[in-house]
Amino acid sequence: MTTQKLVVIGNGMAPGRALERLLEKAPDTYEITIFNAEPRVNYDRIMLSPVLSGEKSYKDILIHDDAWYAEHGLTLKKGCKATSIDREKKQVTGADGSVVDYDKLLIATGSSPFIIPIPGKDLDGVLTYRDLDDVEAMLEAAKSGGSAVVIGGGLLGLEAAAGLKERGMDVTVLHLMPTLMERQLDTAAGYLLERAIEARGIKVRTGANTHEIIGEDRVEGVRLDDGTELPADIVVMAVGIRPNGDLARDAGLEVNRGIVVDDAMQTSDPDILAVGECVEHRGTAYGLVAPLYEMAAVVADRLQDGSATYTGSVTSTRLKVTGIDLFSAGDFAEGKDREEIVLRDAANGVYKRLVIQEDKLIGIVLYGDTKDGAWFFQLMREGASIEEMRETLIFGQNYAGGSPLDPTAAVAALPDDAEICGCNGVCKSKIVGAITEHGLTSLDEVRARTKASASCGSCTGLVEQLMAFTLGDGFVPDAVQPMCGCTDLSHDDVRRLIVAKELKSIPAAMQELEWRTSCGCAKCRPALNFYLVADWPGEYEDDYQSRYINERVHANIQKDGTYSVVPRMWGGMTSSQELRAIADVVDKFGIPSVKVTGGQRIDLLGVPKENLPAVWADLNAAGMVSGHAYAKGLRTVKTCVGTDWCRFGTQDSTGLGVKIEKMMWGSWTPHKVKMAVSGCPRNCAEATCKDIGVICVDSGYELHVGGAAGMHIKGTEVMCSVETEAEALEYCAAVVQLYREQGRYLERIYKWMDRVGLDAIREQVVEDEAKRTALFEKFLYSQRFAQKDPWAERVAGKDAHEFAPMNRIAMREAAE
């Protein structure tokens, strides 16, 4: 067979899918060239919102990386727009002047955001929400905070608003119509959505018509028709999309709203096909991914001389704003011959509405509880009669038969062509087929092979049920180590969900994450408390009763129930005045042991609990504060004498140690953090076995991480070298903040480093300046709330009950 030439214009998700299918079946049919106006490979555009909100990174949403193009021998012309098509000569010309011949041409030019033609639309700071460049522009703007106005309260507008809010901007959504997402939602669901959006601190103005965008060189605000002016540092236009048909029109192809194609996805030229958002099929242009993938499958088949046809799609919508569950499909306008079934559960924020015509489901709106969306959607697409199950229909699939079914029975009952993954258009038979054909046993394998649940992930449960159904006992769900017996979730999942669902108290976390116990246990409660302290500084109120005794009474419990007290000595420096005060305290309270610790501090051992406040009062009076020797937090910064005294010292190691300790004291971390600063490579402060160590050298500071000298002995690894003391401080704080965000409770830094890898830490702290700055700032922000001397607070009377018995029953009364 002779190799034909295929040229593809556009490198979005639709042509990407078409090529993938084509290469799977017939890898050698074509020599393929792709014109890609964006300077990137193919990525998952529907996942831009999680990138904007920070839940995912660009890497996470790549569909095809460079290696994929290379492996399949595709020529990808990145950043090269196709400028013209010559149908006579069968050639495409690119912006770089290159001319490529084709036998078959696939046009996939996608769509452009619709820009409302109002004054000010071209100002700097007016953005759209379409590709990664837009997201990057928004992230850049969000860095300095300020206000954003989003024009358009549809799917994209709301996702953009939620993302910008997440990034710390003050956000207002303007929507022309009286309720949000009016094309997908009825007014009741629109109202619930508006309330949920407002509950996130996003302002919503419905019925708002934008008159002009104001500003000199850049956006300063938005003026509405009613004269209201809203200040804005950026304006995002998300009012809709328009198919890109210009290139096709210029080439003389038939173009209405979009490029006109028939059921074979063929344009008015038999050698030219079109796919994706740029096409118009039977009068409809689609902007959702599922129909585009259906088209792509037909294109792939036609390119192999197949006879598949595309007959249009019934689409469903899901909003990808974490914490808001919303599903809609079909037609839900009211009508004479239509009936509806409605379920409202205000307390749980659930609203479901099914629209029925002649015993068939024709419209679905689900808000708050969308798990039956796929099943309803399937009933609707099939046009199945719901007559028999009308009474229980609204309660969903589990109850449709009258009694609840077990989950695998529910997936077993689905027909083979039931769509499981809406994002990637994967149906049941494809998943089952892949599992049996390739012997897949893990969710990751199924994701890799079929793409099911690989995008938004909302169908993960269904896919797992399908695996359980197909593999029977052979299915072992991904082995995650649950946090404790109270939950099946891992530390990482709990952590992610605390942020994603904005859980801000232990009861909220236990309720939302379906804890099995009413009150947790001694493993999960301290962990949850730490995650909440670390994730919501200034908002979360520490749960005292979920802290281990040492952190509750700010001293270390000893084997006999007495406590040890360690005052802070910044960088290990002390003075005669401090030593005298310590000696006086020892005498006054008859403290039995005084010991110097490995971290250069003085430990007073054997203090009865009721004496603690009085001991602290005397130490406070001499200017000493808690040394946090008991904390899952910064313990000590050990130093050598550096340039102050040492003839080898290269930098002021003592001074830096003191500065680090003053910056970091009081911070809570997943486990204890011990640091050291040595003034030269002789390393007298033993910095290379600490969680974080600094070695001063002539040229600056070598920063080490991941050492340990407890149960495990482990030397540090060098993270990087920096030149100035200010940098050393910033990098150290950034590493600690990253550890605070990623470390599992009771996981030391070295274990965290083993798990995520030094490279990943370097990438975020050393190479990515913006990330480092953000980490540093977050650390400093949370320190504003953490740096209160716990001893002084308790000397002043806080938690007084902790240090006194409830009652004493004297000898005579209690004699037995």
Added chain:
Amino acid sequence: MNEMSIPDTQHWFTIGRLSDIPRRGARQVLLPRGPIAVFRTQTDEVYAIDDKCPHKGGPLSQGIVHDGAVTCPLHNWVIDLQTGDAMGADQGCVRTYEVRKDADGLVSVSLSGGSGKAE
């Protein structure tokens, strides 16, 4: 022993108010023969047991209280507050005391009844 003695006023001691004990927390009541720990759960049940873990004598009043149990601060034994028994794989038992709350929120403990299993 371990017979149910009828509460005798002589053996009931008022130790304070419910509000003196933090929810999911404990307070000590000192006795000549050693402290007892009085616990208040999330749902306001009150239990009293010897403040001494059957493992290595750890002060149970300093532990984390969860549902009807406490985890000892020294080596994480978990003690059922109602029965005084160690839970899970550990073997051991702490002496428990009968507790009553009156309508005014006063808490009393009986030093004669309860289980004597540990002694």
